Amino acid sequence: MSRFPAEALSRITLGTVQFGMPYGKAKPTLPPDARTLAATLDAAVDGGITCLDTAGNYGDAESRIGGWLRGRRDRPLIVSKLPPVDRPDEVVPGHVDTCLAASLAALGVDRLDGYLVHRADDLHRPGVADRLRAAVEDGRIRTFGVSVYEPQQLDRALAVAGIGAVQLPASVFDQRFADAGLIGRCADRGIVVFVRSLFLQGALFLEPDRLPPHLQPLQPAMRHLRAIAAEAGCPLASLALAAVLTLPGVTSAVIGVGSPQELCDNLAACKAMPPDEAAAAGARKAAGGLPEAILDVRRWPAYSGRSGS
Ligand SMILES: NC(=O)c1ccc[n+]([C@@H]2O[C@H](COP(=O)([O-])OP(=O)(O)OC[C@H]3O[C@@H](n4cnc5c(N)ncnc54)[C@H](OP(=O)(O)O)[C@@H]3O)[C@@H](O)[C@H]2O)c1
Numbered sequence: 001m002s003r004f005p006a007e008a009l010s011r012i013t014l015g016t017v018q019f020g021m022p023y024g025k026a027k028p029t030l031p032p033d034a035r036t037l038a039a040t041l042d043a044a045v046d047g048g049i050t051c052l053d054t055a056g057n058y059g060d061a062e063s064r065i066g067g068w069l070r071g072r073r074d075r076p077l078i079v080s081k082l083p084p085v086d087r088p089d090e091v092v093p094g095h096v097d098t099c100l101a102a103s104l105a106a107l108g109v110d111r112l113d114g115y116l117v118h119r120a121d122d123l124h125r126p127g128v129a130d131r132l133r134a135a136v137e138d139g140r141i142r143t144f145g146v147s148v149y150e151p152q153q154l155d156r157a158l159a160v161a162g163i164g165a166v167q168l169p170a171s172v173f174d175q176r177f178a179d180a181g182l183i184g185r186c187a188d189r190g191i192v193v194f195v196r197s198l199f200l201q202g203a204l205f206l207e208p209d210r211l212p213p214h215l216q217p218l219q220p221a222m223r224h225l226r227a228i229a230a231e232a233g234c235p236l237a238s239l240a241l242a243a244v245l246t247l248p249g250v251t252s253a254v255i256g257v258g259s260p261q262e263l264c265d266n267l268a269a270c271k272a273m274p275p276d277e278a279a280a281a282g283a284r285k286a287a288g289g290l291p292e293a294i295l296d297v298r299r300w301p302a303y304s305g306r307s308g309s
Pocket of ligand 1: 081118202265
């Protein structure tokens with residue numbers, strides 16, 4: 001049986017929801033044109049990023065990535081996701097195989113390195129985990145797992161046999177999964193842990209006194225973080241990256257960008273992370289304790305009527 005090649009994984013994974021739909025609830029941006037998209041992907045690979053995170057329900061992100069992949073001799077690792085079943089009360093036979101086939105076709109590849117159940121509860125529908133294990137067996141995917149929003153979703157998923165990768169939100173503001181011991185449990189079992197929401201959809205970079213009303217509770221923490229970054233002599237993004245990448249068990253940070261420049265900034269920020277772990281720990285302490293209504297982006301007002309991405 002195959003497994004996810006964690007040893008080949010870069011500390012940053014490029015998130016691609018931004019390629020297929022308007023994104024960034026703090027400051028939404030539109031998907032890039034074809035040239036910018038190719039420039040972003042080229043810059044990612046040239047900068048040492050070895051993995052892309054995408055999903056069957058990120059608009060046309062998969063087929064746009066597929067267009068870029070065509071003609072390349074080598075390709076980055078690709079993790080995609082199983083779109084939610086439309087009707088949550090229905091069991092849809094063939095959903096896994098149909099959606100997986102669609103992702104493989106859109107991307108133009110014959111195997112995915114990881115395939116995550118996008119809506120965590122779908123993993124527990126009859127037949128879903130069985131079909132995912134079958135896809136690992138016959139080589140359509142290297143490993144499967146789940147993308148979660150809440151610690152209890154991960155706790156439940158870890159009871160499912162064969163899980164090899166998970167994606168969860170964590171940031172300098174949010175250590176719920178680490179505090180619950182869940183990241184450590186994944187690491188102990190050799191499960192690859194992807195972390196997203198490091199920048200809270202870009203909110204981290206807004207000026208503290210220009211936050212939209214629903215993000216006002218971030219203000220004191222953001223001022224604190226700016227002061228800690230200044231003291232450590234590193235960019236704010238470096239501090240935010242260090243706060244997550246120094247958590248034991250975190251394998252890679254999934255970060256989406258609005259432009260190739262942001263990607264280059266993030267690669268530079270990764271290199272400029274403070275060498276002293278005390279700065280990261282201090283930042284986590286200074287920025288923790290925020291209410292879930294801030295930490296869970298699905299609960300932000302701009303999300304009403306939309307499913308999470
Ligand atoms: N349920 C799931 O599985 C799920 C949910 C959400 C996301 N994801 C994945 O995770 C990826 C990241 O999404 P996220 O929600 O976690 O977002 P994030 O990484 O917290 O923030 C990304 C946003 O931050 C801004 N940004 C990034 N680098 C920047 C820089 N150097 N300077 C200024 N702004 C910068 C960009 O917004 P602007 O364009 O506004 O500048 C970008 O859209 C997505 O692409 C997707 O692949 C998965």
